[in-house]
Amino acid sequence: MAESDASGGMIETIRQFSAESSPIDFVIILEHGDLFLMGLVQTVALVGLALVIGGALSIPLSLIRAYRHPVLNPIVWVYTYTFRGTPLLLQLYLIYYGLGQFEAVRESFLWPIMRDAWWCTLFAFVLNTCAYTTEILRGAIDATPWGEVEAAKAAGMSPATRVRRIILPSAFRRALPQYSNEVIFMLHGSVVASTVTVQDILGVGWTLNGKYYLAYEGFIAAAVLYALLVWGISRLFRYLERRYLSHLRPRDGSSGGGKRGPKAPSPQPAT
Amino acid sequence: MRFTRLTATIAAGAFALGLGMGAASAEDTLRIGVEGAYPPFSWTEADGTLKGFDIDIARALCEQMGRDCELVPQDWDGIIPALLAKKYDAIVASMSITEERKKRVNFTDKYYNTPAKFVAPADADFEATTEGLDGKVVGVQRGTIHQCYMEKAFPDVELALYATQEEVFLDLASGRIDAQISDSIQAKEGFLDKEEGEGFAFLGDDxxxxxxxxxxxxxxxxxEDDDLRVAFNDAIKALRENGTYAEINDKYFEFDVYGAEPGS
Structure with a gap:
């Protein structure tokens, strides 16, 4: 193959490379469209379930962290620190290969579930995303304006009602932008599922490459699918942020620079 | 519009990467891709040195050809693409000569041939038939002749695909898969004869x-490297004749893994 100066002869090199080796075989990708669809379903199901379960679990945990419960707070801190401090791949390996080494685990009632790669993966994903979401929410709760709490107290709300009606809803809103990052990171992190035999999007890509000894066709198809998913996720969060963080946007609706402009009469009752 | 541009960008990136890997190529040293995770044919010691039948054969071939060699460990996934990207010049990794692979690479004559077999728990209550394996999970290494065989001969059996053969045995030992199929010699030496393989046995015939x-x-x-292929063929023949092959063979196996002489 001829030597080429990195960028100048790019197109020429691509052409040459295509002629000498094989070009991208789009046909083979399309022929395995059903496989990729199954991979897509697998990825969406794993990440979606992990986010729902992990998200639900993170609410009480974040309250424990924010209110600094004397007994539980250190425990939750150790948990979130461990799972945020170690790579997801390592967590999955420890759960998948590590736990399977123990006779006790293999004989326990959990084995029928933990035997399955899919459940191991979901378990790892839930623990991982829950740790991150807990800390995101804790940060948002800590940042609650004191005035909101004061006002709730003055209105005679009990501590539990304050959490339910004032602190959490307001924290959820503040956490939205950060949480959208967590969702995207979780999606990208989910590729580790393919290392323990789960046929997620990347797993299907590996299978296609492995079966036909290809270098990148499977990866390109996978990359496109992940990019599409991320596009969908960012659209969803943009919508959510518009809806729930609208009170933070300039009133006049024009794009940018409106913060200091004259205020239109408030269309909303004060909350 | 957005898609096509995105796809094109990714494709261009992938090309650039492939070309970059292929750029630096020393003329004199012959670089050989090996797997290093397939005992007893090829494994990696704790200190990183490569050992095994494939490794010894590769070194003996180089000596026979009078070339300096460098062994390059490469995961099975991508072992052929890396050859095409010129990360190395030949693969000595127990790779079976199949029609599907011949579409991408050329092969020398065989340097060994051993049959494939199932392995399952010794007390398994099923047989290696379509009915017996119904509802069972069988592990195979991805992109191997064994995956090809399972998909062809047992299309309805659920497969678990692994990146390395070692992971297949790991999951067989922990009971996550019901059986596995691989090279019989590799299974015997790499698993059944070891402590981890206790309680497991071959299931069915070749x-x-x-x-x-x-x-x-x-x-x-x-x-395009046909001279190299011919040189390897001569070297394989020479090793067979001068007794080097037998010497290496006997280090690892109790019988000649070369199999039947070609044409016999």
């Missing part, structure tokens, strides 16, 4: 399908 299994393991080279 499995063979010409289309999937091919004629044995050969050395893969790029299609």
């Amino acid at each position: 499995q063979f399908d010409l289309e999937c299994h091919g004629e044995g393991a050969g050395i893969a080279v790029r299609k």
